[in-house]
Amino acid sequence: MTDTTTTPISSSPASHILEPKHHHFMKQALRLASHALHTNEVPVACVFVHSPTNSIVSYGMNSTNDSLSGVKHAEFRGIEEILSKTCSLPEFQTGGGKQPIEIFKEIELYVTVEPCVMCASALRQIGIKRVYFGCGNERFGGNGSVLKINDDPQVKDLFTGYVSYPGIYRKCAILLLREFYTRENGKAPEPRQKKNRVLKLDEFPEIKWKDYLTEEEFLRFYGLTNRESFQNNTDIIVPQADENEEADLFDTLMADPVQDISDIIEVSSQPLCLANKKQKLQL
């Protein structure tokens, strides 16, 4: 699976990961995951973004505990909302306008944890444009950790698959999961020192980039400056980011127990507006 760009890697932009929008949208997904955590759900959440307009068109949080249904994963809620909105468009009801298949090819997913095999397959079947995720899903991952449904050539369907980029706020996504499982196990959470806390690299599993991407795909997105990360299975380096940014973000999320997500709900409740006018993000 290769990205659509045909420009040589050496003349690609320095690094797409430096685009603030990727961090912005993953932060929204992490806020939702934190909200899920505080409602006793596994903290996995996502936002679906219409890429031509930079707008969040739906979101999802795990609700497997509340619903007692093992298939109520974050991605499914988001997909269903987009389908529902599409069917509500006046032009769709009169037999015109874009079909879901055309809409999903303009939509990107930001999800805190790698989609499981079930969700990875669903995302492929709807023809999602691209996926960005935080940490890998070692037990059930469908984008490379266990199976690579997203671009397995043996899977025969309408689409050739999609590329997915891991590692965006990976440590924060892991910390949220650890917080959940610590609570699940009934252990008292360890006190966190907010200031001067340093995340030691060895506290986190390595990220095996080759499980998810070819080297060419990696370099096109993360830039040549991160080549060593690909080879050494280490997190990418984002030059302008503070080294404690992820710890601080986690502390911020934990400091607000209910995590007001009304802004995300409001923006994603708007009808689909597919005019190609990019929104200016408040980053």
Ligand SMILES: [Zn+2]
């Ligand atoms: Zn899933």
